[in-house]
Amino acid sequence: MNNRYSSYHEDLLLLSSTLSKMLKRSFGKGPETCFVTLHSNQLTVYLRNYITPAEEVLLEAGQSSLALDFRSKVMESVFLEFAKEAIDALGINLDHFYSDWDYDKNTGILLLEEESTIRELESKSDSLLKERLFERISQVSTQVHKMPNQLELVRINQNLILIECQGFMLQIEKLLFEKGHLDILQERSKEIKDLYLSNQSLFENILGRNVIGLFMLWDYHKDRFFIYFDLQ
Incomplete structure (x- = not known):
């Protein structure tokens, strides 16, 4: 992690825990793994074992599109709530979020971003x-x-x-x-x-x-x- 944000380690752990609780409250089931990483005013969230019983029913019925629509709509409200926590913890004003889900492997990625993200040079x-x-x-x-x-x-x-x-x-x-x-x-x-x-x-x-x-x-x-x- 960038030295600039090394002092945020505890805050990131707290945000990971907070997001897990929000997901559990919104979906009825929280992820087994929820790991939040900060880089250049972007938060990457890695999730594992998050599929809910309702989504399992949809997936078994071949309705993956409905499962994704359901997850996307709920995630919108979770993002708005979580963005407020990120401002308090890190001072980052998250404006957008993007996601992708792998139902077969039961893993997912969230990218939460501040509009003014500035990239750092690679080695x-x-x-x-x-x-x-x-x-x-x-x-x-x-x-x-x-x-x-x-x-x-x-x-x-x-x-x-x-x-x-x-x-x-x-x-x-x-x-x-x-x-x-x-x-x-x-x-x-x-x-x-x-x-x-x-x-x-x-x-x-x-x-x-x-x-x-x-x-x-x-x-x-x-x-x-x-x-x-x-x-x-």
Whole structure:
């Protein structure tokens, strides 16, 4: 963690506990693991074993879309409540949140962000890794969307790497977003994620470790998406 925020360790542990309690109160079941990390005015939340009995019923009935809709709506209210706690604990005014869920592995990622997030420079070694990842992401992305024009790499912790890609949207995607057709964009995002998952071994070769989870979060408003690699 950045030295600037090292003094926030206890606050982050408290926020992790607070968020777990909020999720349990809102969903009727809290996650087994809820780990909050701070980097550049962004909070990354890693969740494990969070699926509720109601969601299990929907998933068993093949209604994954309904399960995701349910989770998304409840998470909106949880975010608003949690954002107030983050202001009190860290002085960060969280404006947006993004999420992705892996129901098969029962894991999930939340990204909570302050509008004025400022990136930090990578180390030389990370710059080399960034270059190789950018090349691979560019190769994969051109099959389904525009090649991103900018990429940033952030090591969240020893097992979690975040890649932010900016400038990926095709003109038709921008039009769909402007017209409010988020359902079509969500279906498309699933297809894109499946493509990245099918190329998982290629990313493992670059990262030098097994990828046990891959999460993709979408910000259509700013024309960017985030990839989290959960490493073994």
